[in-house]
Amino acid sequence: MARPRSHKHKDLPTGLVYRKDRASYVFTRIDGSTKNLGKDRKRAKSLAFQYNATFRVDPELYHEVSYSKVESEPNKISKVTIGELLPAIFTKISEDKEWSSKTLKGHQCRFNLILTFFGEMMPDSISLPDVNLFLKESNPTDSKGVFNRYLGLLKLIFNYCVSDSIMKNNPANKKIRRTMIAKDEAEIIRLTTQDFAAIHKHAGLQGIQWLQIAMELSLQTSHAVNEIAKLKYIDIEEYISIQRDKNKKTAASRVKIPMNYELEDIVQRSKDGIDSPYVIHFLRQRRYLNRPLAAGLEHPTQLRNEKISRAFSDARDELRLFDHIENKEDRPSFHDIRSLSIQLQEASGHDAQKRAAHSQRASTEVYKKGYVQWNEVADVVIDWREQPDKDDHK
Incomplete structure (x- = not known):
């Protein structure tokens, strides 16, 4: 008989466990094979729920898949990480905005950090706490200007994601830009x-x-x-x-x-x-x-x-x-x-x-x-x- 789950991990879906020795979440498929899903709890749960909804279905609820309906609504549930979609989104934004080479270079550097931080997450698992953590880690000197530049690009990228049905809402829109105080003319x-x-x-x-x-x-x-x-x-x-x-x-x-x-x-x-x-x-x-x-x-x-x-x-x-x-x-x-x-x-x-x-x-x-x-x-x-x-x- 399997050990009962601890209170901390009771909400994990079937097949998903947290391995302390690997410091990551491991998922067991129906054929007994396992897959390491990394350290991101939200992403691991999302992937496990999607897998179980497809392969661990009660016989009473099973039915043939209507692929015509699935293909007509391809963006309702994203089954890929946001990192696989962001490069195309950034290219689209760059073409729409027609940034100068200098501006594009700056945004490219910021985009690379955004991609590294959010890349392994599922689009709709990204929350306001994730945005807050990113803005904190990307701005170690607590510069208002740096904060506003990262927030501005993040809002823009996520707005495009919402527009393309990749995300349901934009958590970055809940953040407020920091007020920049102009230097006194006398100084x-x-x-x-x-x-x-x-x-x-x-x-x-x-x-x-x-x-x-x-x-x-x-x-x-x-x-x-x-x-x-x-x-x-x-x-x-x-x-x-x-x-x-x-x-x-x-x-x-x-x-x-x-x-x-x-x-x-x-x-x-x-x-x-x-x-x-x-x-x-x-x-x-x-x-x-x-x-x-x-x-x-x-x-x-x-x-x-x-x-x-x-x-x-x-x-x-x-x-x-x-x-x-x-x-x-x-x-x-x-x-x-x-x-x-x-x-x-x-x-x-x-x-x-x-x-x-x-x-x-x-x-x-x-x-x-x-x-x-x-x-x-x-x-x-x-x-x-x-x-x-x-x-x-x-």
């Missing part, structure tokens, strides 16, 4: 023209001409490192044509900046004899020439955004300009050149919004009547070499 440390000039000079003394060129282009065009790193010589004729990647679906994302004497000088100084299609470029060391290009690069002389930003931050810290700010992430970065450019233009009476393609307006059709619309902006030269009398650090 923001701005990059000044003195800081810009000092870092620019230091880069020259270190022989990093490409950083000087990148800094000057960012200041004169009001664009960030992502656009500056991608700028090619073929984009430059009478105008510099730049498309801002962040809001590329909007009409404001494409700008044509007139070539003036300052921009012409920058472009000419960038031509240093290195054969490269990119304005911001460098020559790899010989030992690295045969190595494959890093992800996102198209040419051996192209620089990654991170390399440009890191070179700027290294020069900033070597000069000890912002040592009073303990957290390096709060110190002005390469991106703050864009802010400095906008501030200097506004101070001189120019409207910088159009030049910077800095728009939060709703997305509009980019292509109209077979051509792409570019926004021509005013010819502005930003004279950063003139040092203001006022010390902006005080």
Whole structure:
């Protein structure tokens, strides 16, 4: 006679037992063979119930299966784990949302963690406690931003699952986004023209001409490192044509900046004899020439955004300009050149919004009547070499 089940395991269906020696649930089929169902109690119970409903049916309830009815309602009961279905769901979402490559890369990393955590569960066994545990484990530093990004993607994925009848409801919808508190404007440390000039000079003394060129282009065009790193010589004729990647679906994302004497000088100084299609470029060391290009690069002389930003931050810290700010992430970065450019233009009476393609307006059709619309902006030269009398650090 079999031992009676403990109170803890009385709810386990026929054939399913918990093996302490394996620290997992083991199921015995009607032919005597066994199957290890892992550590997830809910999943093990769900699989056992489904098996028993098919093979351990009382003779009085047995009937021939009507396959026409089963095929007409295939999604009522999912017999596969959610991990087998999520990759196709994520692909569908990516195609619908048309994320930029950078956004897609971030979501792909988060999706991989979601797949690892929920992959072995049955779709309708996922509950709010499971969602809470995932959000806790995926965000060990308790960052509000990280929490919201994971929750947002989880809600989106599960909503698609509900829409495709994979899940009956979305437990993630019961979670509330955490409130992000904007940094006090008085706490923001701005990059000044003195800081810009000092870092620019230091880069020259270190022989990093490409950083000087990148800094000057960012200041004169009001664009960030992502656009500056991608700028090619073929984009430059009478105008510099730049498309801002962040809001590329909007009409404001494409700008044509007139070539003036300052921009012409920058472009000419960038031509240093290195054969490269990119304005911001460098020559790899010989030992690295045969190595494959890093992800996102198209040419051996192209620089990654991170390399440009890191070179700027290294020069900033070597000069000890912002040592009073303990957290390096709060110190002005390469991106703050864009802010400095906008501030200097506004101070001189120019409207910088159009030049910077800095728009939060709703997305509009980019292509109209077979051509792409570019926004021509005013010819502005930003004279950063003139040092203001006022010390902006005080």
